[in-house]
Amino acid sequence: MLIGRERELRPVATLLEEARRGRSGTLVLVGEAGVGKTALLGEARRLAPDMRLLAATGVESESELPFAGLHELLRPLLELLPRLAASQSRALAAALALEEGQPDTLAVGAGTLSLLVEAAEEAPVLIVLDDAHWLDRASAEALAFAARRLAGEELAVLAALRPGIATPFEAFPRLELGPLATEDARRLLALRDELVPVADESRVLAAAAGNPLVLLELPLDLARDLPAATPPEERLRRAFTQRVESLPAPARLGLLLAAAEPDPGPVRRAAAALGLGDPLRPAEAAGLVRLGPGELAFRHPVLRSLVYADASPGDRRAAHRAL
Secondary structure, X not given: OOOOOHHHHHHHHHHHHHHHOOXXXXXXXXXXXXXXXXXXXXXXXXXXXXXXXXXXXXXXXXXXXXXXXXXXXXXXXXXXXXXXOHHHHHHHHHHOOOOOOOOOHHHHHHHHHHHHHHHHHHOOEEEEEEOHHHOOHHHHHHHHHHHHHOOOOOEEEEEEEOOOOOOOOOOOOEEEOOOOOHHHHHHHHOOOOOOXXXXXXXXXXXXXXXXXXXXXXXXXXXXXXXXXXOOHHHHHHHHHHHHHHOOOHHHHHHHHHHHHOOOHHHHHHHHHHOOOOOOOHHHHHOOOEEEEOOEEEEOOHHHHHHHHHHOOHHHHHHHHHHO
């Protein structure tokens, strides 16, 4: 359930309805970390059970890896590659590391467009790009190239990014997400796992400054001491850091491996090679990650980025070597 985002949800619902009618569109959600972009993307998914979902999430550790984002997004469509023109199929195959070769930028963009159009011929398509500011440049440019050329397809593109970061998605319609209104923030506060005493409500509301994720995650003891001028990202860092630092050292290293590599297979192999056993179980017990067959998901994308950003350069290098 989204609280306080009825206004923002309307253009998202309109985008989906227009796509169902064969009028493609792109909408970019812009807002600070924790303001609710991921939640709004999740609501869009819920509103589109009839649409084929293609999703990718930008990961800071892969932002310099060409076509990493495109690989995540297009992997479910690889069986459609033979339908493309040979030059586009070859370029995409090279970009996605299916074949050797140097991918041509124009052919990759055109191939991405053609592949998405082919998918939309079979069923309406919803493309969801979370943390698009961390997509590698090659992927972002190919996707923006394709999105600009969509017109009469049953296809909607939703991207979420933070403000102040230049990306190839600048030209598309934008929807700004600001802080929650006070009454909406108070309603959300009532949903916290940790009960907030009435005497502390005003202090937590002031510390969160309308940021939904901070409202839900900031420990009470930190809320009592947080200066009013604390930037939003620092509020989030403090909200999660206490829980991360309370984990045993092997679990913290396991979290760093997971932050550096979204695929759970390499993470588990690297952990075994380092003699860590099953280091993510304590993080799962603390509610920081969700584990399952073939699944490794952080509680929130912001947590992944904070774990990676807060690690020392030496620890990051060690994690990448192990992976």
